[in-house]
Amino acid sequence: MKIFSIILLSFILISCSLFSNSEEEKVIDLEILSKQLFKDYQYSYNTNRQKSSTQLVIVTIAKKNFNNNDYLKIRKKLFELGWDEIDAYNNYYNFCKNSNYSIDILNPVNSHHYTRNGDKVNFDSMDYWYFAMYYNKLGINNCMDFYKNK
Structure with a gap:
């Protein structure tokens, strides 16, 4: 009986360590990610929500300091960091890292922008690129759907 208990305890410990290394549990500090992605640009950083269960960070960069080639560099960095591009539609781009992290990018060229699903994308000025992290x-619905179907 003692041997069975030791084997069972060992199995439980191994199982727990395997699950604790899952991608979903790795914490991404959005402020550090912002610095990593945008270190070469003059940007503003605004934390709209900072709780243990939800976070929302908005990064804005003036278009006079950032263009489509700069966006392609950021896109490449995101891919290198393991992010997946979920959608690209009408100057609106969506990336997910796993089911819990998303970055929405908007380069507004029209007075109103919508996602592919018809949801309105809010922004203040057409003079900036917007990065909503x-x-x-x-979980985030579009990310959960993407990874469920992947």
Whole structure:
């Protein structure tokens, strides 16, 4: 009986360590990610929500300091960091790292922008690129759908 208990305990410990290394549990500090992605640009950083279960960070960069070639460099960095491009539609781009992290990027060229699903994308000025970085402990719908079907 003692040997069985030791084997069972060993199995439980190994199982727990395997699950604790899952991609979903790795915490991404959105402020550090912003510095990593935008270190070569003059940008503003605004934390709209900072809780343990949800975070929303908005990064804006003036178009006079950032163009489509700069966006392609950021896109390449995101791919190198393991992000997946979920959608690109009408100057609106969506990336996910896993089911819990998302970055929405908008280069507004029209007075109104919409996602592919018809949801309105809010922005203040057509003079800036917008990078909305999200974390939700329970998951982000479009990311969960993407990884479920991947």
